[in-house]
Amino acid sequence: MSPRSAQVNQEMREQSQQRILEAALMAFAERGYEGTTIAQIAERAGVARGLVSYYFPAKEQLLQALLGQALAGFLALTDPAEDEITPDQRLAGCINRTLTSAAGTIGIQRLVLCLMLQPGTREIFVGVEAAQAEVVGELERRLRAIFAERGAENPALEEVMFRSVLEGVVFKMAVYPQTYPLAAVRHRLLTMYGLPAGDPPDEPVQPLRAM
Known part of the structure; x- marks a missing residue:
């Protein structure tokens, strides 16, 4: 199997970031900014907590x-x-x-x-x-x-x-x-x-x- 191209990798990163942002938006709307944790955002986005922190080191x-x-x-x-x-x-x-x-x-x-x-x-x-x-x-x-x-x-x-x-x-x-x-x-x-x-x-x- 040939490796993914740089463009495909970039598109996948952007999709992951957007999924995290959409999850954060819903979580903030439900729990408020102060009441939302990174772990809750990761769970809603269906990704590992470390991936959220990788793209967004701070809430x-x-x-x-x-x-x-x-x-x-x-x-x-x-x-x-x-x-x-x-x-x-x-x-x-x-x-x-x-x-x-x-x-x-x-x-x-x-x-x-x-x-x-x-x-x-x-x-x-x-x-x-x-x-x-x-x-x-x-x-x-x-x-x-x-x-x-x-x-x-x-x-x-x-x-x-x-x-x-x-x-x-x-x-x-x-x-x-x-x-x-x-x-x-x-x-x-x-x-x-x-x-x-x-x-x-x-x-x-x-x-x-x-x-």
Whole structure:
């Protein structure tokens, strides 16, 4: 049997790392960051504990990798589709992709929000943002370019407000996943920015209840 090629070995390493990261994400979501051990992550991933430590010598590095993936995912949501040529189309695409993605990954969104706010992990999150300065900077640049093309007097402020609104929506979705009126909020967001939104949804908006 011929030895595996370097490319195959690299692909296997990447698959192992991703399996470990997915297991860590689920474990952190269930037990919290502080309450999760490397042994529990290894068991969930179906790998030896030593393999987890080989790729991620400390639990903090697992968290850093997960947050780095989350930031990269946020940036990808600003990638325009082929038919999104005008700034209005690109902005509408950002809104729709962000809300759709958040709705399909509520568990991940809730975990990221917790990591951002918990005292034990807040410093790690800040450190990841600093290490991912290029990604964060590119996200800001893309959004500010959209608002500049739309004729905003202060594109930087518009970018901050836009991200604040979206982050607030995602936060509420994570807290009230069963009752949050996503369709109505999506329609309101689009109309708030003067974007085509179609007819408003028919379903009535109910008061949000505690989880």
